[in-house]
Amino acid sequence: GENVEQHPSTLSVQEGDSAVIKCTYSDSASNYFPWYKQELGKGPQLIIDIRSNVGEKKDQRIAVTLNKTAKHFSLHITETQPEDSAVYFCAASTGSGGSYIPTFGRGTSLIVHP
Amino acid sequence: DVKVTQSSRYLVKRTGEKVFLECVQDMDHENMFWYRQDPGLGLRLIYFSYDVKMKEKGDIPEGYSVSREKKERFSLILESASTNQTSMYLCASSLSLLSGTEAFFGQGTRLTVV
Numbered sequence: 001g002e003n004v005e006q007h008p009s010t011l012s013v014q015e016g017d018s019a020v021i022k023c024t025y026s027d028s029a030s031n032y033f034p035w036y037k038q039e040l041g042k043g044p045q046l047i048i049d050i051r052s053n054v055g056e057k058k059d060q061r062i063a064v065t066l067n068k069t070a071k072h073f074s075l076h077i078t079e080t081q082p083e084d085s086a087v088y089f090c091a092a093s094t095g096s097g098g099s100y101i102p103t104f105g106r107g108t109s110l111i112v113h114p
Numbered sequence: 115d116v117k118v119t120q121s122s123r124y125l126v127k128r129t130g131e132k133v134f135l136e137c138v139q140d141m142d143h144e145n146m147f148w149y150r151q152d153p154g155l156g157l158r159l160i161y162f163s164y165d166v167k168m169k170e171k172g173d174i175p176e177g178y179s180v181s182r183e184k185k186e187r188f189s190l191i192l193e194s195a196s197t198n199q200t201s202m203y204l205c206a207s208s209l210s211l212l213s214g215t216e217a218f219f220g221q222g223t224r225l226t227v228v
Contacts, residue, residue, distance in 0.1 A: 001173070009154070032214025043118070043204055043219030044157075051213065089156065093214025099145055099164040100214035101172075106156035 002027040002094045006105025014113050019080050021108045023090035024072045032093035032100065033066060033073045037086045038107075044089055048075070080112045117141070120205050120220035127227050133192040135223050137205030144210035146188035147217065148172075148180060151202040160203075163188055164210060195227045 003026040013019050025033075031052040036044035050057045050064045050073065057064050061080075066073040077084055087109050091102040121136035139146065145164050149157040159172030161180040169180050177199060181189045188207075192199055202224050206217040 006156070030214075034214075034216060036217075036219075041221075043206075043221050044217075045219070046216045049216065091217075099162070099210055100208075101147075101159065101162060102208075102214065102217055103159070104149075104157040106154060 002030060002092055002101075002103040004090060004092050004103050004105040006090050006108060008108060009106065010109045010111070012111045012113065013080055015080060015082060017080055019077045019084070019110055019112075021075045021088055021090065021110075022072060023074070023092075023105050024070075025092040025103075026071065027092065027094045028068075028071065030092040030094045032102075033064070034091050034093070034102065035062075035064060035075050036089045036091065036104075038089065039086045047088075077110075080110075082112050082114050085110055085112045118205055118207055118218050118220040120203075120223050122223050123221065125223060125225045127192075127195050127225065129196060129227055131192075131195045131227075133195050133225070133227075135190040135192075135203055135205075135225070137188045137190070137220055138186050139188075139207040139218070140186065141207065141218070142185065143207035143218075144185075145208045146182065147206040147208075148178075148188065148190045149204045149206065150174065151204055151222070157204065160190065192225075195225075197227050199225065200227045201225060 034049035038044040093100040
């Protein structure tokens, strides 16, 4: 099955700095790569996603890049703010019997210091 | 807005009890998932369902079963709760398309087995 590795497990930055989280995946058939943000006491929520036919996608201060050849994708957050502090998960979706199942990385705890 | 509702935020059960965790989604999604979230281990898939009465094992199904009698409802059952099943349980749902799609999560149920 799919295996997703995520690094780093913890990331501490100063407000205004950039943050980068990296993930690798193993199954070349994976075709959808979402990123989720989980705030304390809540379920994860999608913040940005990218499909396998696209190399880069941007939404205001966040961007995601995908390198299919190397099987890795990254989340970039610019001008970080304290409210960006949360746990971030990457995922890769792989087909299974007609459905697509997301496999998640282990998460990155991002701490933004004011 | 898609809403995924889990019946309990917190549960405390005794070892050996049969435990039911309920999840309801209101967007007519075909796919439903149960994940377990533990610190440092990310989200691990227990079971998923792609249609009524259909279920597939995920990565860690041992000690769990599921039921999906109606499209909107997906139940996770701990046949005989054990202390190593103390965890956060997350339910999610998604559309079934020809590629991966966003998963919508409930707020989670924190289960403690004593």
